[in-house]
Amino acid sequence: MSDNLLRIRDLKVHFPIRQSSFGDTSGLLKAVDGVDLEIERGESVALVGESGSGKSTLGAAVVGMQKPTSGHIVFDGNEYGNGRANARRRMRDIQIVFQDPVSALNPRMDVGESIAEPLAIHGVGSREDRRHRVSELLELVGLNPQHADRKPNMFSGGQRQRIVIARAIALQPKLLVLDEPVSALDVSIRSQILNLLLELQQRFGLSYLFISHDLSVVRHFADRVAVMYLGRLAETGRTADVFSNPAHPYTEALLSAVPLPDPKAQRTRQRVILQGDLPSPANPPSGCRFSTRCPIAEPICRETSPSLLPVRPMQQAACHLRVPALPI
Amino acid sequence: MKKPVLSVEDLRVAISGNPVVDGVSFSVAESEIVSLVGESGCGKSMTAFSVMGLLPPVASITGGSIRLDERQINGLNAKALKSLRGNDMSMVFQEPVASLNPLMPVGRQIAESLLVHRKLGRREAQRQAIAMLEEVGIPEPALRARQYPFELSGGMCQRVMIAMALITRPRLVIADEPTTALDVTIQAQILELMKRLRTETGTAILLITHDMGVVADIADRVAVMYAGRIVEDGAVDDIFREQKHPYTRMLLSTIPRLDGSDAKSFLPTIKGMVPDIGQWPEGCRFSTRCPLVDEECRRMPPLAPSGPGRDAACWHQDLIGGLA
Numbered sequence: 001m002s003d004n005l006l007r008i009r010d011l012k013v014h015f016p017i018r019q020s021s022f023g024d025t026s027g028l029l030k031a032v033d034g035v036d037l038e039i040e041r042g043e044s045v046a047l048v049g050e051s052g053s054g055k056s057t058l059g060a061a062v063v064g065m066q067k068p069t070s071g072h073i074v075f076d077g078n079e080y081g082n083g084r085a086n087a088r089r090r091m092r093d094i095q096i097v098f099q100d101p102v103s104a105l106n107p108r109m110d111v112g113e114s115i116a117e118p119l120a121i122h123g124v125g126s127r128e129d130r131r132h133r134v135s136e137l138l139e140l141v142g143l144n145p146q147h148a149d150r151k152p153n154m155f156s157g158g159q160r161q162r163i164v165i166a167r168a169i170a171l172q173p174k175l176l177v178l179d180e181p182v183s184a185l186d187v188s189i190r191s192q193i194l195n196l197l198l199e200l201q202q203r204f205g206l207s208y209l210f211i212s213h214d215l216s217v218v219r220h221f222a223d224r225v226a227v228m229y230l231g232r233l234a235e236t237g238r239t240a241d242v243f244s245n246p247a248h249p250y251t252e253a254l255l256s257a258v259p260l261p262d263p264k265a266q267r268t269r270q271r272v273i274l275q276g277d278l279p280s281p282a283n284p285p286s287g288c289r290f291s292t293r294c295p296i297a298e299p300i301c302r303e304t305s306p307s308l309l310p311v312r313p314m315q316q317a318a319c320h321l322r323v324p325a326l327p328i
Numbered sequence: 329m330k331k332p333v334l335s336v337e338d339l340r341v342a343i344s345g346n347p348v349v350d351g352v353s354f355s356v357a358e359s360e361i362v363s364l365v366g367e368s369g370c371g372k373s374m375t376a377f378s379v380m381g382l383l384p385p386v387a388s389i390t391g392g393s394i395r396l397d398e399r400q401i402n403g404l405n406a407k408a409l410k411s412l413r414g415n416d417m418s419m420v421f422q423e424p425v426a427s428l429n430p431l432m433p434v435g436r437q438i439a440e441s442l443l444v445h446r447k448l449g450r451r452e453a454q455r456q457a458i459a460m461l462e463e464v465g466i467p468e469p470a471l472r473a474r475q476y477p478f479e480l481s482g483g484m485c486q487r488v489m490i491a492m493a494l495i496t497r498p499r500l501v502i503a504d505e506p507t508t509a510l511d512v513t514i515q516a517q518i519l520e521l522m523k524r525l526r527t528e529t530g531t532a533i534l535l536i537t538h539d540m541g542v543v544a545d546i547a548d549r550v551a552v553m554y555a556g557r558i559v560e561d562g563a564v565d566d567i568f569r570e571q572k573h574p575y576t577r578m579l580l581s582t583i584p585r586l587d588g589s590d591a592k593s594f595l596p597t598i599k600g601m602v603p604d605i606g607q608w609p610e611g612c613r614f615s616t617r618c619p620l621v622d623e624e625c626r627r628m629p630p631l632a633p634s635g636p637g638r639d640a641a642c643w644h645q646d647l648i649g650g651l652a
Binding site for chain 1: 367368467482511512513514516517538539540541543564565568578580584585586587588591592593594595597601602
């Protein structure tokens with residue numbers, strides 16, 4: 001518990017919704033609405049959920065690209081919004097990798113320049129040192145150091161994602177936010193990139209916040225998982241526990257929606273197929289946010305919002321029916 | 329065996345002289361779902377576009393035949409193809425929102441093929457469109473029919489696309505990555521819908537996907553493509569039980585599994601990547617990435633029968649069981 005690199009407490013990110021052209025705000029879109037999360041050193045925590053669940057907004061808040069409305073984020077013992085020196089250090093220590101490596105690289109810059117850019121911005125080493133470091137980084141991510149003077153269009157999608165990863169680790173960060181890092185890649189390339197990320201983690205003790213909608217990848221990659229639904233956490237726990245014994249009906253539904261690459265198992269499997277779409281985060285249901293799609297919802301679910309409560313050691317879920325609060 | 333609705337024989341497609349589809353044969357029967365799987369650049373979308381007569385101007389069919397209910401449709405003129413598309417065959421694309429007309433209510437978009445192909449009156453076409461929306465599981469279909477694509481979610485837009493594709497009860501639907509852009513919960517709904525509709529309407533479905541889970545869920549038969557050729561085909565259960573081509577074998581083993589056990593272990597990988605068009609190696613196209621490669625692989629292995637209902641194109645089928 002003491003080795004938390006990142007600690008998030010009651011984080012909220014709300015966006016005003018403008019409806020008229022005069023910029024009047026008519027409501028709030030609560031993208032992240034009271035989330036607690038920790039990441040330990042060297043740990044991979046996955047954030048899963050459907051589009052619109054707020055997982056990318058949470059990632060952006062951790063990197064500092066999105067200012068939280070309220071709540072606390074403590075990184076390596078220092079709270080966000082606590083002095084410029086801290087902010088600057090955090091910019092080195094936390095990096096992000098996005099889904100689409102094509103738009104993440106400047107097409108007019110040599111890839112070596114792109115990788116060296118964070119080093120230059122933070123004034124690390126001389127030009128010569130940086131060139132040296134770029135070669136080292138390219139080799140580390142499995143590319144030929146001689147290709148540093150090529151433009152991104154000379155590389156395939158998988159190779160470009162390696163370049164983006166090289167740039168992200170250039171400043172020796174402690175935490176990488178990986179926002180769907182393999183979703184845009186072909187199947188045979190996906191496993192190569194996942195292996196690279198695992199290797200870098202083992203080698204440098206990196207922590208990962210892994211944002212993904214692909215539960216099979218999460219099962220393979222993450223130590224712990226947090227399931228998000230409309231801005232709140234529905235369930236958290238060790239990946240193996242949550243996947244084999246999901247407590248929240250939403251987790252159950254998500255897992256059973258993933259088709260298994262095994263036709264026989266797939267045919268005989270009990271599945272929960274959710275009806276309808278994710279409700280709009282601008283107008284979430286009252287009570288438990290999942291109650292409108294939940295197959296087991298009861299009246300209490302529409303009235304009060306459940307809090308995250310322990311199910312078993314290291315696993316928590318927010319469900320009135322599955323994890324009833326003890327009477328006080 | 330049922331008569332094929334679609335049969336493709338030795339199809340060849342080239343882009344400015346370079347082959348992209350190189351002798352592909354398969355068929356799809358009534359009510360059957362056949363899946364073409366493979367990574368980007370293997371030619372699966374070009375195969376689909378050839379069938380629909382929608383190849384981009386730089387690409388052209390250089391050989392082979394495509395038959396819809398025994399009638400050859402490659403080489404038909406634009407007008408004849410137009411009368412088939414949206415009537416006897418239709419297509420569902422990956423990006424539902426981008427594929428719909430943003431300026432037209434969805435009901436009218438669905439009704440359009442009835443107006444064009446069936447010469448129905450506007451009122452009757454609209455009535456059938458609303459009935460179709462209901463059939464694909466859209467609540468309040470009469471209200472939704474009057475709405476524009478931006479007012480609907482991605483999953484609903486995909487249902488609209490499917491309604492559009494099925495309104496004329498076509499013989500063949502080609503679905504190109506129909507659920508790739510959707511969340512898993514919505515994907516599950518759409519796959520259930522496709523399974524139900526093919527039994528109800530008898531439509532033959534050619535499903536193009538890279539997702540082996542989707543294949544296992546709804547396909548009856550599978551053809552695996554690599555660099556312009558089919559390297560293996562067969563019934564879905566057989567292919568998943570035992571692979572007769574190293575590419576299929578390795579493709580399946582590189583996928584992380586939801587029911588897997590070895591968390592945080594290194595996944596098996598296929599070295600390198602799919603060769604670019606025009607850079608295909610001599611002989612077996614997979615030879616540059618294959619662990620079983622030897623002298624023999626310099627000759628192109630033919631796609632030959634390998635067990636009942638099975639074909640494979642590999643000289644070393646007996647060694648595949650030993651691969652990771």
